[in-house]
Amino acid sequence: MSGLLPVDEALSRVLALAEPVDTETLPIANVAGRWLSADVAARRIQPAVNLSAMDGYAIRFAECPGPWTVVGESAAGSAFDQNLAPGEAARIFTGAPVPNGADTVVMQEETARNGDALTLEGEGPRETGAHIRRKGRDFSEGDVLLHAGARISPAALALAISGGHGTLPVRRTIRVALISTGDELVPAGQETGFAQLPASNGPMLAAQLAPLPVEIRDMGIVPDTLEALANALDASQDVDIIVTIGGASVGDYDLVQPALKAAGATMDFWRIAMKPGKPLMAGKLGKATVIGLPGNPASAFVTAKLFLEPLIAHLCGAHDPTPRFRPARLAAALPATGKRTEYLRGRWQAGTVEPLLQQSSAALGALAEAELLIHRPAGSAPAQTGDEIEILPIA
DSSP, rough: TOOOOOOHHHHHHHHHTTOOOOEEEEEEGGOOTTTBBBOEEOOSBBBSSSSSSEEEEEEEEGGGGOOOOEEEEEEETTTOOSOOTTTTTEEOOTTTTTTTTOOOOEEEEEEEEETTEEEOSSOOSSSSSTTEEEEESSSSSTTTEEEEOOOOOHHHHHHHHTTTEEEEEEEOOOEEEEEEEEEEEEESSOOOOOOOOOOOOHHHHHHHHHHSEEEEEEEEEOOSSSHHHHHHHHTTTSSSSSEEEESSSSSTOOHHHHHHHTTEEEEEOBSSSSOOOOHHOEEEEEEEEEEOSSSSHHHHHHHHIIIIIIHHHHTTTTTTTSSOEEEESSSOOOOOOOSEEEEEEEEEEEEEEEEOOOOTTOHHHHHHHHHHHEEEOTTTOOOTTTTTTEEEOOO
16 A cells, blocks of 8 residues: 555564663672573583483493492482492482482382392393483583573573573663543543543553553553643653653644654654554664554554564563464454554464454453464465464463
8 A cells, every 4th residue: 555564564664763872780689581692601501410200220231130239328418428339329300410330320219128238129220320310411611501682581581590600681661651541531540531541551661561561651641732742752752652642633633743753753654554543653762762552452462462572572682572473273264454554353262263253453352362464465365264374372
């Protein structure tokens, strides 16, 4: 469509508006969900010694099927500190160091013990080294455990700790100002008069961004006047991202673009070939990146998912901030798409994806019910039940 940017090009241009933010080093307890700003290398070896993977007995494999004389035990944190002589065995527990002189662990259920006398009962270990976690099996000192640009998941956090780290280098939090526009809006919980609406988009977006490393500055509801918008923009220029909600079209009361231009903003683009969410704006105001979201709830949510969240990840140094779509199968047929890429709200149904009946960009009930977005490229042919499509989970 003339004047409408393709979604992929629009996202590339949004990400090109800003560079990743500064780095800070934080205690390990405060970095979950952040993005690493540098590679993390191991400061130690894991395991540091050979460890038992089972409860049983440490033996020499060549001496199977025994008998052995049990001369001690090894437990996690309390190792057997002597060398096993020929014909000797040590009781051993999962995670305990394997004594010197032993090369195999036999599971306790495959042994018979009478006092200190131990014999094999059952098949026993099949090879030397059975049931032993070898020294350095997980990583060695100097190995790169995590790469710059990776997000720190719970497992990644545990890996860094195991590698000997108590602090990690991460990108600082992203400062985001939310500006809700519209004379029709009233704060949550207040009585609405004729033609008024509760202001739900701001709290929705704040909740949507909460899992990300952001500091939200809610600028409240801004009336549809150039003066009010100018004041809100002026108070927001020390943030990384200014998000305006509503007022992004070209009606008499859509004053966001004129207010931005009057404040000195440079606009990169306006309007995208997507549905919902066509009236999306992007630009710069000082050092802040400006994202103008549509006012309809589904449009605001979808455009924030596809553009605002990736922008935050990009500022945090993510090596790939783009949304991660994945394949799924349709539970119902879909018509052909027009000249805009469509993002249909859907839900799971017995392992397949069902489009919701209500797809209006103003329908909050359907948005709350949705578990995913169905990605339908512009110009797609009709899709049949069972066809493979792309989805983006949102719940």
